[in-house]
Amino acid sequence: MRRALNGGPRLYRMVGCIGLCLNILAIVYITFNMIYNVNPFHRSGQGCVRLETLDPNEVDMNKSIFFLETNRMPAVEIIPRQACSIESAARANPDRQVYVLVLSPRLECTHNMTAVFRLIAHYKNVKIRHVDFYGYVSDTPAEAFVKSGTMDKGRWPVEQHSDLLRLLTLWKFGGVYMDIDVVSLRPVPMENFVIAEKPGPMLGSGVIGLQNKSIAARAIEMFIRGFVGDEWTQNGPFLITSLTRAVCETDQLPDVNAGNANCGDLTIYQADVFSPIPWYEWPKLFHETDDYAVMKALNNSVGVHFWNKMTKDQPILVGSMQPYAQIAAMYCPIVYGTADEYL
Template identity: 55%
Template sequence: MRYAVSGGAGGPRLCRFVGYAMFFVNFLAIMCIIMYSNNINPFNLTTKNYNREGYIQLESLDPNEVAINRSIFFVETNRQSAVELKPRQACSIESAARANADRTIFILLLSPKLECINDITAVFRLVTQYKNIKIRYFDWISATLGTPVEEFVKSGKMESGLWPVEQLSDLLRLLLLRMFGGVYMDTDVVSLRPVPIMNFVSAEYPGVMLASGVIGIQDRSIAEKGLIMYKDGFVADHWTENGPKLITRLMQEICETDNVTAMYSGDAKCDDFTVYPPETFSPIAWYNWEAFFNVENEDKVMRDIENSIAVHFWNRMTKNTPIVVGSGQPYAQVAATYCPRVYETIDDSF
């Protein structure tokens, strides 16, 4: 018996849909072949990892693959069943991989599934061309067992506040630095230069508080102390209380002063910790975020960031403003220079 496709308009549309689906499946297969042929396998892929529904089953983070005190960590705290990396996140990751070629960049997801349909080109171009990028599933709840926050996490207090995603992120950066040392970076931070291997934090404008978007730890006992402060002083309804303000309180104890300016000016002694001034990682203040998209003022912005190690782009404020390819926006200029392979995949804006 022979079957015929309906001759109406639905037939051609169905054929086109099937054609597009086959294209994406074939594209995924080709990209996997390219990764293997170049000995690049950021997902620890095997045939069982690849799923034709459009996601990759990630391998769990193996502590033995992490270089103590030298690795750089990004964390996506979205806890949906499958998570995708957006082009702006991919830009931050590429910039870190370029600037720190001798260090491993770990992208840790709280879901074991990486979605690979939307924005697939940016993500795959990123991971197939940098050998120092590894994408892993992070079982964060298991990682808290035996730590100062084990009972706190079990209590569910962290889920009760107004900012559970942000507060989880604040916890995980301290947890990872307690486990491995190294550097934690937010996924809206673009690296311009190698990040130092040392104990460090930085201030943010207007200079009365320290930032938590980039933290370097060599002495892991300090991160443990931060975790203790997190559980003991947890505030459910304040966005910054368990992040920047916690880091500020921690450094006030280490530096034995409440004066943040004294910490980064050198007037205070902070043991073997370096406290960088705001322009090192946050040269444009969060309240001036629109400057990243202002073409008329781009010369000043580019001068302001030229000596920075990295630039925090304040995703909470900037996420709904498009970066227009070729526009001359400072954000677009930084992306074109420091995450060129991701930038090349974008047609119009991201």
């Protein structure tokens, strides 16, 4: 023992490696703190990652993909399933910027943050930014409506703020809005489009593409005029359906059962493009016995809507044959790789 302590070359090499590793860790820690303003000793609930505020000049007009997190709390958590959607969009669209716009100024640090940090490090096109709600609506068609306080009386403030902010975001920047429970399988089209949903007749509001600012302005006007605080679908799917009828100048929407439809500058995609498994069949996404049918249904899909409102408490076992687990393994491999037993 004394001889080894007094000078074995293997010991010196080992001590040198340990010292080098500690130095690298120190550099990473300092750099991380400088970039993300991290205070690991913050009390839970105050958040430990202060987000950079969105600079409108950094956004590529009509070329970006947007997710929203509209909980107006001191700090919010991006859970692995949300991170999976973000990664899948960045992975499928490497030539597009993927923005996650967060109303909270901070992210809460939990064990789930590992997935977020890894995807930010790997995908340079992922930008998580804070937006101040009142600042964001300033100088927009919705400013007076928001200041009136009408929305503050809504029954579902998180969802209803999201309904408005997705329209304002597309009015400001153009591009594609996606719900944060939609996993991308293929590149998302950059055009004016809405999506059908089964069983119909209403269209969906979970994925919207708009590059025509006049259509977005029309949607905002209809939102303000028709806002209903105690209705779940009125300000989302019903609005998008009404908007499409107005743009198409018809009370009867085109039939999309046989294929996608167009009216003027707007495309209406079949339900299978983004919702191959309709909301009323959501259990199929978690049953191993349904894996073949579900995976086959994805052949012509750009994305998969996972219906978080119904499925948020359903377990996803890592390594299982559950369709959700298989999709995550293929389309958000970094996030999936950070999960322990459940995603």
